Amino acid sequence: xxxxxxxxxxxxxxxxxxxxxxxxxxxxxxxxxxxxxxxxxxxxxxxxxxxxxxxxxxxxxxxxxxxxxxxxxxxxxxxxxxxxxxxxxxxxxxxxxxxxxxxxxxxxxxxxxxxxxxxxxxxxxxxxxxxxxxxxxxxxxxxxxxxxxxxxxxxxxxxxxxxxxxxxxxxxxxxxxxxxxxxxxxxxxxxxxxxxxxxxxxxxxxxxxxxxxxxxxxxxxxxxxxxxxxxxxxxxxxxxxxxxxxxxxxxxxxxxxxxxxxxxxxxxxxxxxxxxxxxxxxxxxxxxxxxxxxxxxxxxxxxxxxxxxxxxxxxxxxxxxxxxxxxxxxxxxxxxxxxxxxxxxxxxxxxxxxxxxxxxxxxxxxxxxxxxxxxxxx
Amino acid sequence: xxxxxxxxxxxxxxxxxxxxxxxxxxxxxxxxxxxxxxxxxxxxxxxxxxxxxxxxxxxxxxxxxxxxxxxxxxxxxxxxxxxxxxxxxxxxxxxxxxxxxxxxxxxxxxxxxxxxxxxxxxxxxxxxxxxxxxxxxxxxxxxxxxxxxxxxxxxxxxxxxxxxxxxxxxxxxxxxxxxxxxxxxxxxxxxxxxxxxxxxxxxxxxxxxxxxxxxxxxxxxxxxxxxxxxxxxxxxxxxxxxxxxxxxxxxxxxxxxxxxxxxxxxxxxxxxxxxxxxxxxxxxxxxxxxxxxxxxxxxxxxxxxxxxxxxxxxxxxxxxxxxxxxxxxxxxxxxxxxxxxxxxxxxxxxxxxxxxxxxxxxxxxxxxxxxxxxxxxxxxxxxxxxxxxxxxxxxxxxxxxxxxxxxxxxxxxxxxxxxxxxxxxxxxxxxxxxxxxxxxxxxxxxxxxxxxxxxxxxxxxxxxxxxxxxxxxxxxxxxxxxxxxxxxxxxxxxxxxxxxxxxxxxxxxxx
Numbered sequence: 001x002x003x004x005x006x007x008x009x010x011x012x013x014x015x016x017x018x019x020x021x022x023x024x025x026x027x028x029x030x031x032x033x034x035x036x037x038x039x040x041x042x043x044x045x046x047x048x049x050x051x052x053x054x055x056x057x058x059x060x061x062x063x064x065x066x067x068x069x070x071x072x073x074x075x076x077x078x079x080x081x082x083x084x085x086x087x088x089x090x091x092x093x094x095x096x097x098x099x100x101x102x103x104x105x106x107x108x109x110x111x112x113x114x115x116x117x118x119x120x121x122x123x124x125x126x127x128x129x130x131x132x133x134x135x136x137x138x139x140x141x142x143x144x145x146x147x148x149x150x151x152x153x154x155x156x157x158x159x160x161x162x163x164x165x166x167x168x169x170x171x172x173x174x175x176x177x178x179x180x181x182x183x184x185x186x187x188x189x190x191x192x193x194x195x196x197x198x199x200x201x202x203x204x205x206x207x208x209x210x211x212x213x214x215x216x217x218x219x220x221x222x223x224x225x226x227x228x229x230x231x232x233x234x235x236x237x238x239x240x241x242x243x244x245x246x247x248x249x250x251x252x253x254x255x256x257x258x259x260x261x262x263x264x265x266x267x268x269x270x271x272x273x274x275x276x277x278x279x280x281x282x283x284x285x286x287x288x289x290x291x292x293x294x295x296x297x298x299x300x301x302x303x304x305x306x307x308x309x310x311x312x313x314x315x316x317x318x319x320x321x322x323x324x325x326x327x328x329x330x331x332x333x334x335x336x337x338x339x340x341x342x343x344x345x346x347x348x349x350x351x352x353x354x355x356x357x358x359x360x361x362x363x364x365x366x367x368x369x370x371x372x373x374x375x376x377x378x
Numbered sequence: 379x380x381x382x383x384x385x386x387x388x389x390x391x392x393x394x395x396x397x398x399x400x401x402x403x404x405x406x407x408x409x410x411x412x413x414x415x416x417x418x419x420x421x422x423x424x425x426x427x428x429x430x431x432x433x434x435x436x437x438x439x440x441x442x443x444x445x446x447x448x449x450x451x452x453x454x455x456x457x458x459x460x461x462x463x464x465x466x467x468x469x470x471x472x473x474x475x476x477x478x479x480x481x482x483x484x485x486x487x488x489x490x491x492x493x494x495x496x497x498x499x500x501x502x503x504x505x506x507x508x509x510x511x512x513x514x515x516x517x518x519x520x521x522x523x524x525x526x527x528x529x530x531x532x533x534x535x536x537x538x539x540x541x542x543x544x545x546x547x548x549x550x551x552x553x554x555x556x557x558x559x560x561x562x563x564x565x566x567x568x569x570x571x572x573x574x575x576x577x578x579x580x581x582x583x584x585x586x587x588x589x590x591x592x593x594x595x596x597x598x599x600x601x602x603x604x605x606x607x608x609x610x611x612x613x614x615x616x617x618x619x620x621x622x623x624x625x626x627x628x629x630x631x632x633x634x635x636x637x638x639x640x641x642x643x644x645x646x647x648x649x650x651x652x653x654x655x656x657x658x659x660x661x662x663x664x665x666x667x668x669x670x671x672x673x674x675x676x677x678x679x680x681x682x683x684x685x686x687x688x689x690x691x692x693x694x695x696x697x698x699x700x701x702x703x704x705x706x707x708x709x710x711x712x713x714x715x716x717x718x719x720x721x722x723x724x725x726x727x728x729x730x731x732x733x734x735x736x737x738x739x740x741x742x743x744x745x746x747x748x749x750x751x752x753x754x755x756x757x758x759x760x761x762x763x764x765x766x767x768x769x770x771x772x773x774x775x776x777x778x779x780x781x782x783x784x785x786x787x788x789x790x791x792x793x794x795x796x797x798x799x800x801x802x803x804x805x806x807x808x809x810x811x812x813x814x815x816x817x818x819x820x821x822x823x824x825x826x827x828x829x830x831x832x833x834x835x836x837x838x839x840x841x842x843x844x845x846x847x848x849x850x851x852x853x854x855x856x857x858x859x860x861x862x863x864x865x866x867x868x869x870x871x872x873x874x875x876x877x878x879x880x881x882x883x884x885x886x887x888x889x
Contacts, residue, residue, distance in 0.1 A: 341469040
């Protein structure tokens, strides 16, 4: 029986015909005659992934979610191993293991649909037939937005919330533009989330904290220089998504609009924004070489005002270690610095957070709108 | 150059974040900084708040006490406290957090010390950017409250509502008269809007949840009155003895002042109050004052319905424990009551005829705090048979600690052929429903105070109303010297005489 640290399988995954999925699940539940496992679902949870070595992590991620909310999980697996011109289904049921080491009595259903080519693109119709009625449907798009965009588009018609992770985008700028087109579409019904946005929360909180006091709040209106550094693993494609999300957030909160953007040198982008008073703000987004663990993550943020009489500067950086954040604030003569701990949330924790609500996040959407406008400046 | 952002009254970067505002940069001066409360509760709570990014980086702490410490010695002591008692334990933050901790050696009763403190705080304002914002925390023995407050006034440190707050620990007075006297002293120096009288029970999430449970659900409030509720029991039981608090506990006269007048009365008020119009400081406190003013001790044949007792030696958790009289630092022959049980009436439209039974004690078998509401029996028994006739009344229990949560007991048919009825529980548990760890009570209260929110603090008239309720017992036991002190074995549920407070088949809950 398949087991890992946080789930126990009630039955090994079994290949079945699509039409037999529900029957097979019923068989699994009926076989639990001792009554210790209860079938329950509070939502449908769709997970898209490219099948690879990490595919085996899925049950654990689901278990993290299922500990709090039992669900029917349907994995849409893009794989060349799928049968030609068709698709393959596997069904199983898992019970999450509680902190005490015992299996929970409320257990999850787990369906895997493996497909490729046209069958993958049209998978939404099969998925729709497998959704439990009257329950909310979440989609976790665990991959880039450059491939399978047809499936992504088709799934929008049946899901209530789509969660991506822009840290996984292989062509980040293109991916962000595509994502923004979906998430900001005026006709959208579903809401959208991004795990990379959730990772920014401590940075946003720390930046906000730096400008809470009346005296330093006055500096916000004088900021004219922003430098954002993000990590890049040597030899890998740089992913500035998180840096853009931070800039988008800052700009949207402070009423800045992007005016021009150009690549200064490789991996350094120079952006000019202007505020409501047409005052220019120069922003630089640049990659710095880091360890793989910090790749794509914010490394430092510098906010400065170089106007005469408004000598304010704030620097946030995680250079000391990935688990802490140093904040340095100067206002006139006063100089305050603080080192805070950064909680590194796992993907499962970020996902749980992103699934807490179906509501749109207007702050996220406004940030994304700035990024969209920025990326349109060619 | 001016911009549209130059006149901001709020921080636009805060929008959408967990906490919509943080306190102003402030210096918190703790009087009694060498005491247990500072090391075990206050500094760890402040550290946890800073760790959660709820305090501004300029936030500064000044410990005021008589002992000779350097800043670094004091910081080292506080570091031990944080390492041992904070939720988040020591981390990278400690270095910058500790740079904002200072020590000031002074005499609580000397005006000169306060004048020097004033100069020291002004100097820190310049260094730390705290802009003259002050909070003074009185974590001393109650006998120092008066001189501290008077000296703060005399040293011109009282400030105004905008800049300065005073936090006063319990007990606030020894009886109605001393509470009124202390209120006069406080109000001579501070405005009521500057005063934060702490009852840390109100900082507990589960206590606040009593209000949410009552007023955010439509199904319970129609039943919350004398038509449906038979009686209410409020229990705060501890397994610990008097520990190292004997001098204070003896001076206070035991559980009546230490627990009933404050913690249990607050629980009673939250359980019995009318719905406030809004969750705002004065609207909530107005309703609490109203219900406390309607509360009185039950009386029978001229005798107040209360039992007091002191523990003798016994066993707790498989360990022998000494009698109260043999605990360290206990006053010889002290008549201090470590157990109080009493019956109260609330004389208003909602609660007429519903007894409220309150009990609290040390050295009971279990540590439990709960409020239980027992509903009235069904009016007519329609199910035949012996087992069916043993229908238990419905019971709603709000557990404050441990296993925080709410349970509802109701009757259900057992799956057998005959009509056999059994009580079952429907349980909600904080621990399993919400994965986020609840903040400590002091975190919530310190943050509220720094933000200027008085909702969870006790107002002057509220303290006086609570004292007024227990004054007859103080008179009976202390002024008239009636010696009715009973004894109970440590590890038992208290003296059997307490069950005589119950009538009409009611019983104390076995917890």
